[in-house]
Amino acid sequence: MAPKSDFIRAIVAEDVRTGKFGRPVRTRFPPEPNGFLHIGHAKSIVLNFGVAQEFGGLCNLRFDDTNPTTEDIRYVEAIQRDVKWLGYDWEDRLYFASDYFERLYQYAVQLIEAGKAYVDSQSEEEIRRNRGTVNTPGVESPYRNRSVEENLDLFRRMRAGEFPDGAHVLRAKIDMAHPNMLMRDPILYRIRHATHYRTGDTWCIYPMYDFAHCLSDAIEGITHSLCTLEFKDNRELYDWILREVGIERPPQQIEFARLNLDYTVLSKRRLIRLVEEGHVSGWDDPRMPTIAGLRRRGVTPEAIRRFCEMIGVARADSRVDIAKLEHCIREDLNPKVPRVMCVLRPLKLVIVNYPEDRTEELEAPYYPRDIGKEGSRPVPFSRELFIERDDFMEDPPKGYFRLAPGREVRLRYAYLVRCVDVVKDPSTGEILEVHCTYDPASRGGEAPDGRKVKGTIHWVSAKHAIPCEVRLYDRLFLKANPDDVAEGEDFTAALNPESLVVLKDSVVEPSVKDDPPGTRYQFERQGYFISDPVDSRPGSPVFNRTVTLRDTWAKIQERLALESSTGKAS
Ligand code: ATP
Numbered sequence: 001m002a003p004k005s006d007f008i009r010a011i012v013a014e015d016v017r018t019g020k021f022g023r024p025v026r027t028r029f030p031p032e033p034n035g036f037l038h039i040g041h042a043k044s045i046v047l048n049f050g051v052a053q054e055f056g057g058l059c060n061l062r063f064d065d066t067n068p069t070t071e072d073i074r075y076v077e078a079i080q081r082d083v084k085w086l087g088y089d090w091e092d093r094l095y096f097a098s099d100y101f102e103r104l105y106q107y108a109v110q111l112i113e114a115g116k117a118y119v120d121s122q123s124e125e126e127i128r129r130n131r132g133t134v135n136t137p138g139v140e141s142p143y144r145n146r147s148v149e150e151n152l153d154l155f156r157r158m159r160a161g162e163f164p165d166g167a168h169v170l171r172a173k174i175d176m177a178h179p180n181m182l183m184r185d186p187i188l189y190r191i192r193h194a195t196h197y198r199t200g201d202t203w204c205i206y207p208m209y210d211f212a213h214c215l216s217d218a219i220e221g222i223t224h225s226l227c228t229l230e231f232k233d234n235r236e237l238y239d240w241i242l243r244e245v246g247i248e249r250p251p252q253q254i255e256f257a258r259l260n261l262d263y264t265v266l267s268k269r270r271l272i273r274l275v276e277e278g279h280v281s282g283w284d285d286p287r288m289p290t291i292a293g294l295r296r297r298g299v300t301p302e303a304i305r306r307f308c309e310m311i312g313v314a315r316a317d318s319r320v321d322i323a324k325l326e327h328c329i330r331e332d333l334n335p336k337v338p339r340v341m342c343v344l345r346p347l348k349l350v351i352v353n354y355p356e357d358r359t360e361e362l363e364a365p366y367y368p369r370d371i372g373k374e375g376s377r378p379v380p381f382s383r384e385l386f387i388e389r390d391d392f393m394e395d396p397p398k399g400y401f402r403l404a405p406g407r408e409v410r411l412r413y414a415y416l417v418r419c420v421d422v423v424k425d426p427s428t429g430e431i432l433e434v435h436c437t438y439d440p441a442s443r444g445g446e447a448p449d450g451r452k453v454k455g456t457i458h459w460v461s462a463k464h465a466i467p468c469e470v471r472l473y474d475r476l477f478l479k480a481n482p483d484d485v486a487e488g489e490d491f492t493a494a495l496n497p498e499s500l501v502v503l504k505d506s507v508v509e510p511s512v513k514d515d516p517p518g519t520r521y522q523f524e525r526q527g528y529f530i531s532d533p534v535d536s537r538p539g540s541p542v543f544n545r546t547v548t549l550r551d552t553w554a555k556i557q558e559r560l561a562l563e564s565s566t567g568k569a570s
């Protein structure tokens with residue numbers, strides 16, 4: 001792949017050249033442990049670890065765990081597992097903002113002593129009301145001019161637990177008429193009598209994100225603090241705090257566009273709702289855009305990294321076509337995974353001129369020739385087979401080249417067969433069996449007389465078939481933008497009711513019998529699949545569809561290339 005270049009790398013390269021920070025490049029990935037990571041986080045991980053590595057620096061993993069009410073050790077563990085699985089190593093650089101609580105407190109004391117912070121005893125509601133609007137300045141708090149001594153005393157007593165939640169807050173003393181609303185004496189600390197998952201009941205005051213984040217960066221010697229665009233206005237406060245506490249060569253915050261992916265949602269608040277309201281089976285439901293969901297769906301870490309590199313980083317928000325992700329998944333899996341045959345919706349096919357007691361072992365390659373990989377497995381062939389229900393039509397339309405009365409098709413790797421009869425349920429008319437004759441001279445799939453047979457279908461020998469469950473996953477939402485719903489509805493109204501179709505009667509060829517759960521395949525003509533790591537049992541596998549074989553993104557690319565080569569593109 002070509003060397004990466006984008007506006008962030010250009011800034012970092014320049015800073016390295018000028019020696020701006022006087023220390024090696026240091027980035028961090030700073031998740032809040034209040035949910036599982038999703039593919040938007042992957043973009044940030046790939047960027048932070050990637051930039052550090054390319055410029056000879058290091059990247060930290062830091063949990064931004066300053067909010068006791070939403071955080072959980074379960075999320076800390078899941079996040080570490082996911083970052084590792086994506087292929088990144090923070091080595092001994094695992095940090096927790098909660099480990100800095102004492103130092104953060106001391107920085108706050110320093111601000112109070114410098115007259116840059118004060119204890120406000122208005123209610124949080126009053127504070128909100130008195131902030132003013134974009135057009136009108138805020139109103140100064142009556143407590144704004146408390147003496148340093150009084151502020152120090154109150155702040156110490158806030159920490160000691162003398163006051164209930166909401167009685168006081170610590171605020172920065174900046175400017176209540178500041179054009180940037182976030183600079184109007186922002187809250188730095190709140191009282192929360194809550195048990196923190198790591199610090200327990202040691203603290204009953206907790207720092208706000210804006211206070212904790214910049215100082216955590218500074219404590220760790222971060223050089224480039226990469227974050228998403230919604231923090232653009234926070235940068236002024238980030239810089240203010242670091243300047244006022246006297247940090248030398250402070251980290252520089254740079255914002256980039258967050259990933260928005262079509263047909264899904266990338267916000268933890270919404271993902272939590274999908275889990276809690278039972279729209280999905282959990283954080284690792286294969287329909288979820290979470291790393292855990294994508295993993296269970298069969299997506300590889302390489303495909304996710306390739307996708308993140310393909311979309312790059314930009315300064316402006318945009319939506320990304322999910323076909324790009326699916327394209328990267330196929331590109332990655334195509335050369336990696338073996339082809340096998342699985343019949344999703346089986347229909348019995350009986351070869352009436354094939355001996356009842358005979359079984360042949362046909363050798364079938366695991367990879368098509370263009371992959372250039374060795375390997376094959378024996379596939380048993382016998383008189384009774386299963387084929388795909390929709391590979392037979394009693395009354396086929398024009399252009400249908402599969403099996404129909406009187407027609408001949410190729411059974412992949414096996415023989416040519418011709419349909420001679422159809423057995424139906426006399427009461428319902430449902431087709432129960434298709435009867436064929438085979439051409440014994442066509443072993444391997446070609447007729448000796450060279451007659452043309454257009455259709456090729458896959459099959460599984462009935463006697464040797466392994467019954468399995470197949471879960472066909474599709475896009476979670478019907479709308480590219482799930483917010484695109486009617487007045488009064490929310491994004492859940494756009495959920496795709498067919499995002500999961502479960503097939504209980506599928507059959508797969510016996511070669512997969514001893515493969516461990518989590519093995520990936522291409523089921524010929526059906527798509528890429530993985531045996532579900534959670535629900536598969538020995539002898540009765542469950543397969544998740546990762547993606548179909550239809551690559552709409554590649555098609556779009558081909559069309560664009562064609563248009564530009566014929567001069568049609570504008
Ligand atoms: P969410 O909006 O899903 O709740 P968050 O920003 O609150 O996400 P954090 O745990 O704070 O979640 O995110 C950790 C890092 O990942 C942050 O630096 C954040 O900017 C980045 N990040 C989160 N979502 C995306 C996204 N969709 N695209 C790129 N980066 C993201």
Ligand code: MG
Binds near residue numbers: 032
């Ligand atoms: Mg956040």
